[in-house]
Amino acid sequence: MNDNNPAAQEPIRPLTVADVLALPVVAAGQPQVVTGVPHLDRPVKWVHITELTDPASFLKGGELVFTTGMPLPEDAAGVRRYVDELADVGAAALVIELVRRYHRPPDVLVDACRVRGLPLVTLAKDVNFLEVTQVVHALLLGNQADTMRRTQRIHEAFTALTLRGAGPEDVVRAAAEMSGRTVVLENLVHQALICEPSGSTVEEALTDWEQRSRTTRTADHTAVCGPEGWLTAPVEYQGERWGRVAMLPTCTDDGPAFGPQDITVLERTSMALTVARLIHPTPWERTAHRNALRDLVEQRHRSAEDARTRCAALGLPTDRSRFVATLVDFRTGNGGTEPETRLFHELRTAGIWALVGELTPDRLGILLALRPSQPWHPTVERLCGAVLGLDPQAVVSVGSEVTDLPEAARSFREAARVAEATPPGQPLPPDRSYHELSDIGLRRLLHALREDTRIQEYTERQLGRLIDHDAQHGTDLLTTLRHYLDAAGNKTVAARRGGLSRETMYQRLRTIERLLDRDLESGEQRTELHVALTALDVLRAR
Structure with missing residues (x-):
């Protein structure tokens, strides 16, 4: 894979206490972990050598503290205070050399470290602390330089997306590729508009999406939120919030689910989505409906359950519903976003759930989701009234009713055959405002x-x-x-x-x-x- 692509590289793992203890320069001292074994995965930000009685005043957190033990207080209270100060400042671990003052760690020191969960490591042999510092700091600085290079590549990748006017689908896809995690864009009512799975399926990512999303609070900045530990960032402009983007942890995450690069990716994703919203006039919801309809029509879902899950995440009831595919052909060039939006709101106002989206120029696809007791003929007639109000010459073609969402492709194929068999000026049947399969006689079949x-x-x-x-x-x-x-x-x-x-x-x-x-x-x-x-x-x- 291309080394210049941030998605092609493994994430940089921080240097931990266990990593430092495994270095040959430290291993030569025969290190033994006395307390804090569960905390050996703590990241090490620096190595600090000290012979002071109050080293915590010179620390900022994350340091691996090396000492000969010479400055340890004589009294038990002083030892406990020494450990408390290290623990309070966030030291990664305490390493004491058992060569000069001690040949075994004092019990009071062991007890104090165990109480505070501070890893205590002893060295049985003399170790060159300066050499340890040089080796560890070289590794840390190398990691920092690598992190900076990768961060720069992330910024460059999103800048390129913005400059070429990428749409929201491209932005979310890039975020998933760079992070290796599933990324989801949702609107303010917690409908998943775009989902780019990585390491999971759509079904796994979006099942019960709205319920799970509502239990994940919306933060004002990029943060890990909710019971599942999503990394989320708001998408907004000048105080107006349009939605949020979420990065989902993977089941294989060990340790912190998200690192600094993940945060950088999500923050740049949020910025790029804001720009995409400003330069692309089509509302996200319309784009999401279009994509969902096209996926259904062309049967591009990985599985039937993926199709149900994706549509359910858009707010379409998929359980115990019946579905009817309808095509609207505008014969006078009146297609576009406005009819989509008006028809969607007309149906929603009437309490009719539907996906509405442009399939081709001047052709809208509408998938009606009806309750088991709800007849589809009056619903389609109401839709026809709204369509003919927009364009009196529009032609509405209807497929047969299906009971399972993946079968909507068949209903759309039937509606398309009806549309193909409807010549311009074809009179409507006397009792309705739409055409269906039973209307196709010899002349229309030949047409x-x-x-x-x-x-x-x-x-x-x-x-x-x-x-x-x-x-x-x-x-x-x-x-x-x-x-x-x-x-x-x-x-x-x-x-x-x-x-x-x-x-x-x-x-x-x-x-x-x-x-x-x-x-x-x-x-x-x-x-x-x-x-x-x-x-x-x-x-x-x-």
Whole structure:
């Protein structure tokens, strides 16, 4: 992987007390941990050599204190005070050399360290404290330099995202890649708008999201919050808060779940999301609905449970619901964000749960989530009223009702077939304001298939010679054939419709049979010609 990519590198682990004790320069002194074994994972920020009776006054916390034991007070109270001061200031551990003053640690020192949870380490052999300092400080400074380089790369990566106008999905994805953790963007009502899982699935990350999120308080700054220990940061601008971004701990975290680099990543994520919100006019909720719908339509979820969990985190009821896919095609170019928003609010005001989002330019997808006892026909009619109020020429196509969310893809496919089979100006059924599968007859089916060259070849093969004859001789035998087929083979009715005598009708039909090499008395062949004539009408209407 590219070493310049912060996501490609393992996080820097801080140097701990146990690490220092394992260094050859310290191990040569035969260190023995007397107290505080559970605390050997404490990070070491510095090494401090002291022979003072009050070394705590020179410490800031995190120091590994080395001493020969010479300055330890004689009295028990003084020893306890010495240990208390080290513990209070946050010293990482106390290392005492048993060479000069002591050959075993005083009991009062051991007891005091055990009470305060301060690791006490003894050295049985002489150790060069100066050499220890040099080795440890070199390691610490190397870690600090590496941390600074990685932090700089994080800043550069987010700056590049901002400069190219990255959207919120790109920002959250980058944060997950850099941290190796799941990152979630939510709005103010605790709906998960964007989830980029890392080391987990969508199902694991978002199950019961709203409930879990509400138990995680919203801090005014980047902080670890809640019972699960999320790292969260608000997303806001000039005092207006839009939501927050959360980084979730992994099940493999040992020790502190988040380090300084994680905090840097999340803070830069928050800043980049603020910029994305300012430069991209589409509200986050609309983008989230669009992505959820497209994932359902294209079946891009890893599993059915992932699909249910993601939609539930957006506020869509997925348990014991029925779903109906609806497509709205704006024939006058009235698509975009405004219809999405207005239709969503119209449905929500009516107490109807739905995902609403643009699937393609001038086409909206709407997935209605209905209660078991809620009929879908009145709901779709209400939706149609709102749609036609926005665009009287809009076409609403409906798929069949499904009972499981992953099956919504089938309902959307059916709605798409209905839309494809609905030519411009197609009258609505007399009892409703939308089109559904049962409306697709032969003419509309052929309209949907009009781009298929097999339909075009069939039409030309069946009728081409007749059309060519009309063009070359100025006749209108095609119209005669149409009257005959419309009359279901009744020559008298066909002659009357064409304003012809029976003898003229018979003569023209014989000519048609000769040109097409067809028997017009055959019901099957009349059906074939009728299909071809209907297809010709559809093809000419393009």
